[in-house]
Amino acid sequence: MTTQAVSKPAPTFPRLAASPAYRRVAEAVERDILSGRLKAGEPLGTEAALVEQFGVNRSTIREGIRLLEHSGLVRRDSSRRLWVQLPRTERLVTSVSRALVLHEVTFRELYDAALALQLATIDAAVEHATPGEIDALERNIDATAARLGDATEVARLDAEFHALIGLASHNRVLQLAREPSELLVMSSAELILRNVAEAAGRLVHAHRMYVDAIRRRDRDAARLWARRHLEDWRRGFERAGGDLDRPIDRIILESG
Amino acid sequence: MTTQAVSKPAPTFPRLAASPAYRRVAEAVERDILSGRLKAGEPLGTEAALVEQFGVNRSTIREGIRLLEHSGLVRRDSSRRLWVQLPRTERLVTSVSRALVLHEVTFRELYDAALALQLATIDAAVEHATPGEIDALERNIDATAARLGDATEVARLDAEFHALIGLASHNRVLQLAREPSELLVMSSAELILRNVAEAAGRLVHAHRMYVDAIRRRDRDAARLWARRHLEDWRRGFERAGGDLDRPIDRIILESG
């Protein structure tokens, strides 16, 4: 990228720099988990046992364990013993959201991406939603309609609605791709609900049209309402004084 | 779960558990970074300084620092001193990819998501690509055409091509959402290139059509070729003996 390799002069040495022991410990355990030798739900043994296996000091083991713990591959139960675990996706979602905030992406980028991801999710939901999932969506809408005045609650139920749509899509790749931008969009939803009087009503109506379209397996109608719904959000955002071309603000995100 | 709460006796207490000191250290520093009190590029001070500020032992500080280091908010320079840093996105991308593998998503989920994300990226690239970015894309295609026989190199240049498209989209949210699935799709590209003789040629042709469409700002043509390109990949995958409805295999991913 930076310079054109004219004659490829040096064989570009492979960056020898023996990584410190604590990192090698983490990588070794991680390799075993990724390769399947260690499966989720199995105990990882005590720190003392790891000390013996790796032949390093307990402090070193502990520093290594921290890395695995932080990436979600290892969990401590109530007694703080170590267990192998499938990484929960929530942590990744907040990490990605946090990175987007720190990199100061604009609301427009967020909006464009959220729209594309929601349309894709809707498509998948139209195709794959089960009757039970559709029922859950309708229960959510009824609950929302019953508390139209409570902005906090409506925002919470809206987030839940989109999570249910994600489930109905039966596509975890799409879900994981969609959730970070969704989280950021949602974090301004309550603000908009407070500032724009008719927002909650329009939200419930859009949700109803969504679910109707999903039940009828009507892709185009579902897409149309997804578009309108997000456009509503954008207009509400602008009416609340937001500028689409400015970086999104630093929002209080639970640290993860 | 174990017993039915007949009369809901206790008001379900919120799980009090003072987090250990090392985690509180990490969270305190993280809060300062997220809130902007600590900015990227600033030094974080030596371990000894942190020991003094937090009033805890160096081992505790070190365990806390590991967490920040692992989430990419803190970096060590050549002399291993600590600096605040914007988290690089590569780490997040590999984390998400790894999680998808561990959760055993199917190739079909991957394919559907990758298609939707690529189409959205293409749309944005058609709208926002600069002449310089289009030139870079064409140089990449020429380089690929010149080495059609070398599967490894073609796979690498293909990955680079898609990264360039991502850049041309000028949408970092979309890019970060797209890259994990792209990485997983790409990891099987070399396999396909080896097994399907005409794959490399079709790849170059599709890339050329892409870039042509982008230069003409012809969204529909770009979408068409993006679709065809990915369908090619899917057919190649099936012809190489893959089953779309099986979980993607555990692939060697650089640990991050």
Add this chain to the structure above:
DNA sequence: TTTGTCGGATTGTCGGACAATCTAACCGCC
């Protein structure tokens, strides 16, 4: 069956230590 008590095991935290390594200042030389 439920509750109180006890011993053993394990973790979280501490204090101190030392070798390796990097930085920065210093020194001699052209």
Add this chain to the structure above:
DNA sequence: GGCGGTTAGATTGTCCGACAATCCGACAAA
């Protein structure tokens, strides 16, 4: 004066040993 080599100091990576807090399991008591 600028440059390369040398040396002292600072900092990290790792180790060792220690102890209180907590958790688990077993056992005794009610």
